[in-house]
Amino acid sequence: MDRRKFMQLSGLGMGALVGAGIPIIGNATTPEHLLETPADAAQKKIMSDIALNAARSKGATYTDVRIGRYLQQFLFTRETKVQNIVNAESYGVGIRVIANGTWGFSATSDVSKEGIAKCAETAVAIAKANAKIQTEPVILAPQKGVGEVTWKTPIVKNAFEIPVQEKIDLLMKVNGEAMKNGAGFVTSNLFFVNEQKYFASSDGSYIDQDIHRIWPTFTVTAVDKAAGKFKTRDAISSPMGMGYEYLDGLASEKIAGPNGLVGYRNSYDMVEDAIMAAKQAKEKMTAKSVPAGKYDLVLDPNHLGLTIHESVGHPLELDRVLGYEANYAGTSFATLDKWKAGNFNYGSKNVTIVADKTQPHALGTVGYDDEGVPSKQWNLIKDGVLVNYQAIRDQVNILGEKESHGCCYADNWDSVQFQRMPNVSLLPGKEKLSVLDMIKGVEKGIYIVGRGSYSIDQQRYNFQFGGQLFYEIKNGEVVGMLDDVAYQSNTQEFWNSCVQVCDKDDYRTFGSFFDGKGQPSQVSAVSHGSSTTRFNGVNVINTGRKI
Incomplete structure (x- = not known):
């Protein structure tokens, strides 16, 4: 050229x-x-x-x-x-x-x-x-x-x-x-x-x-x-x-899954993934259309990150909770009264979700936010219980706190800074558990990889998520590819159905490079980490042809 x-x-x-x-x-x-x-x-x-x-x-x-x-x-x-x-x-x-x-x-x-x-x-x-x-x-x-x-x-x-x-x-x-x-x-x-x-x-x-x-x-x-x-x-x-x-x-860590699926950590082989994508796109042509019903879901981090983003990250932004953000993608069901009660079960005891502006290699990681506050980590959900939100210098007094969480950001010098989502991640399980070990315990389930189409209501409560790849699990084994899969739930029901989280060896991040918020609209970049996670008894619908 x-x-x-x-x-x-x-x-x-x-x-x-x-x-x-x-x-x-x-x-x-x-x-x-x-x-x-x-x-x-x-x-x-x-x-x-x-x-x-x-x-x-x-x-x-x-x-x-x-x-x-x-x-x-x-x-x-x-x-x-x-x-x-x-x-x-x-x-x-x-x-x-x-x-x-x-x-x-x-x-x-x-x-x-x-x-x-x-x-x-x-x-x-x-x-x-x-x-x-x-x-x-x-x-x-x-x-x-x-x-x-x-x-x-x-x-x-x-x-x-x-x-x-x-x-x-x-x-x-x-x-x-x-x-x-x-x-x-x-x-x-x-x-x-x-x-x-x-x-x-x-x-x-x-x-x-x-x-x-x-x-x-x-x-x-x-x-x-x-x-x-x-x-x-x-x-x-x-x-x-x-x-x-x-x-x-050079620093690639490849994480193998069932049916040759591979995740990447620290480095990414774009060519290898493209080859695999071509083969899997062809395989999707003949995949069985999913029968609707209840399934145990095994969700890969590259998929679960989007669900975390929409059902945890956004609803725990304090400006949404307070109604300041009602005109752009809604408010939040996670209102202050639930937090004040001190016992609101956002999820099961397997669910601890942290906000973290210090996580290595994550999109939202900086030394200081756009108010000069040093980056930090804090709990949003601890052992399933809602314990905090995301707040900045002119908001934390509402929570009775005296120190900002350090999550203020503007996408350009001519944009006013305001509260933006930090990296929000599900902590890995403490017991040794691989993806294959998790699948062995599933009788009727679906293993889902990658982000697909999704929708969530204006209070970040009722939702539907698709994905890129779907594999049927029967009696502890992956038996073939599925198609036309989406799952429906509400935020509290979904996270309370979490029964297992793989350990830190499977931990990876998903990211949103252009996450929109505000009027006039601004974008920010944010990562969501997790290990592969199992959710029991989730409602799956068929989005495509009749079966």
Whole structure:
């Protein structure tokens, strides 16, 4: 690919990608520019002090400043063609203040001394205007300043330093091998994100962070032209908080399951997965349609992560619980009265779910959140009982707590930060238990791998989940592939049906790279870890043809 052709490709289709639900943040640029550094930490400290001083002089009692450079590189292919290459950069300053007991926020791409000072003054003016209609002042949990600190995602290879041609060659190999093994169509994509974020506050923090995320993915389609049918299988990769080393295979831990299924941990073999996907998509063509009824479900982490996300992660966001988020995907059934009772059985005693912003290689892992709060881990559900929520500095007082959970985030410098889901994970079982051992104890069940279509009601209670692959279990053995499977339940019933969790040797993560929330909408990235888990007596429906 010559440079002219590359530049044409890199500028095309950004509007189409946004329309397809893939958010492009910033303006088109070149791969070379993504490796430049517009300002170092010393310069950013000077810029921050300009904002802090300007806000204080206008009457702000609290100020935080976020200087952000957000970089994206997205590559899209189909069969033998490159469909699009996007390189995007966004750079600017967001300033948030409290004045007269009320929040105000303003942002600017003018990073001159005058531009930053004016932005800070505007934020204070907005806060004072808001104060005229606010009935209660903001109560901000105290946070001791941490001084000048840095944090970086512990990467081995910066994905932005890898030549574009090398990445395209990988995707072409993925597509080619899938086609050789029976795929009729295949699309493959690479997503790379780098957030260079500098945070300063009137509490005395100056925090410089360099955050990296990666997501390799594909969809393989097998076609039966004679029958007029097709079946797909998506990648079983997990997006990660890692560098390009995730794709080099050097640190790969492969986890085998029944019928040759393989999970990946720490590193991902995209080509191997594509070959397996092509074969499994073909196998789905002749899979038996599931008889509806009650089944014991054995759920792989790559599938269960989405169920955790929707039925635990979102309903335990405190802003949803309080009704602040009612206009975007609903509120929550897990109301404060259930938490205050101290004995609400969200799940069985096998269910302990933690929120964790420190989990290695997870998407939501950072050193500090966007309020300057150090990352931490805390329990949401302990031995089945609801014990806490996810809350930030201006919310934790509602819970009677004096310290933020450190889960505040904004997806860009011009977005105001608010409560976002941390990594939310089911802890593995304590007793040694493999996937095959778990299956041996199932008389009538289904083993489910990968995320599929799903729906959940506005209070995150009644739901339905599909998947990528379904295998019938009879008398402790996998006997063949099934099709047309979805399970229905409600959150409390489902998690109380959890009877077994495999041990830490099977623990893996699932991730959401573009999780939407808020109005105007923002996206964030979050991981959900678990080991393979068994749920007894779950209602399974047939979603396809009559049987």
